[in-house]
Amino acid sequence: MARTVGSHSDTTAQRVRAAALTLFARHGFAAVSMRQIATEVGVQVGALYNYTPDKQTLLFDLMRSHLEELLDAFEDRQDLPPPARLEAFVRFHIRFHHKRPEAVFIAYMELRNLSPENFAVIEDLRRAYENRLEAIIAAGVAQGAFDVADTKIATLAAIALLTGVNTWFRADGRLTLDAVEAQYWQMVSKALAGTANQL
Template sequence: MARTAGSHSDITGPRVREAALKLFAAGGYAAVSMRAIAAEVGVQAGALYNYTPDKQTLLFDLMESHMTELLSAVKDDPTQPADARLKAFVAFHIRFHHARPDAVFIAYMELRNLTPENFAHIEGLRRTYEDGLEQILRDGVASGVFNVSDTKIATLAIIAMLTGVNTWFRSGGRLSLDQITAQYSEMVHRAVT
C-alpha cells in the first residue's frame, strides 16, 4: 500500500507510537483497534504495518521503551549511605513517573495483554529495577540503618506506594511535587527504620 502523501517514516513512526500510547492509556489495549490508531495518526490502517507488524508488538515496544528508559535514568551510588540512596530513589521514582503518566499506566495495567514471551521479558526488566531498590534496603539493613525483615516485600510495597502518586497527584493542587516528594521520602524512611 502506498504511503499517504506527505508522510515520512521518521515522522510517522513516532506518531504511531504516540497515538498508541495515548489510546491504550485512555481506552485500554483490548479496546483499541489498529484502525483507531491509524485514524489518530491520520494514515490509512494498512499504512501502520510499515511501522509495526501488529498491535502486540506495538504494546511490547511501548513497554520495553519505558522500562529501558527507566533503567537508563535510575542512578545509585553505593558509596553513599543507604538512607541517602533511598531518599534519592524516592525522588527519582516520583519525578520520572510523574512526567510519563500514560507510559506508567500501560506498563502496570496492560501486562496481562502481553504474550507469555513478551511478559517474561518485561517482567525481567521490572525485576532489574526492583533489584536496585532492594539492594539499597539490604545495604541499609547490613549497616544497621534500616530494620526490614523482608527486603523483597518492602521493595514491592515502596514501589507500589510511590507509583500511586501518579493516580492522584495533579499539578496546581494543595502541595507541589517537591512537597509531595519530601513527604513520601519521610514516610518511606519511617517504614524501613
C-alpha cells in the same frame, strides 16, 4: 519494529507510538483497533504495518521502551550511605513517573494483555529495577540503618507506594511535587527504619 527507511518514516513511527500510547491509556489495549490508531496518526490502516507487525508488538514496544528508559535514567550513587541512596531513589521514582502518566498506566494495567513471551521480557526489566531498590535496602539493613524482615517485600511495598502518587497528584493541586516527594520520603524512611535508628 518493521518500518520503512528515511527521516519521514522515523517521524511517522514516532507518531504511531504516540498515538498508540494515548489510545491504550485512554481506552485500554483491548478496546483500541489498528484502524483507530491509523485515524489518530492520519494514515491508512495498511500503512501502519510499515511500522509494526501488529497491535501486540506496539504494546510490548511501548512497555519495553518505558522500562529501559527507567533503568537508564536511574543512577544509584553507591558512594553515598544507604539512607541517602534511598532518598534519591524515592525522589527519582516519583518525578520520573509523574512526567510519564500514560506510560506508567500502561506498564501496570496492560500486563495481562501481553503474550507469554513478551510478558517474560517485561517482567525481567521490572525485576531489574526492583533489584536496584532491594540492593539499597539490603545495604541499609547490613549497616543497621534499616530494619526490615524481608527486603523483597519491603521493595515491592515501597515501589507500590511511590507509584501510587500518579493516581492522585495534580500539578495544580494543594501540594507541589517537591512537597509530595518530601512527605513520601518521610513515610518510606520511617517504614524501613523500624526499630533501627531513625534516619
